[in-house]
Amino acid sequence: MFAEAKRAIIAKEPIIFLGWRPHSMFTQFDLKFLEGQDNYFKKDNVYVISYKGIEEEFPEAYEILSNRSIDVSDLEEML
Secondary structure, eight states, X not given: OHHHHHHHHHTTOOOOOOOOSSOTHHHHSOOOOOTTXXXXXXXXXXXXXXXXXXXXXXXXXXXXXXXXXXXXXXXHHHO
8 A cells, every 4th residue: 555655746746545553655746635534533542551450560661651642643653
């Protein structure tokens, strides 16, 4: 999907494709979302998952993980 989208973008051809965030393609190209996307696609979050008991065993780590938040654009830069 991305290879075909990349080819069309470089060739300056119009293209519509199903993409998602976070994805590194947003750091490579100036992509736009179609209007009305919220009517068709559900947004979700990314969650940190750990094991039961980490809060008691490693309270500092639990607090860091619980309060960690990364902006989508920053996450895409990391990808």
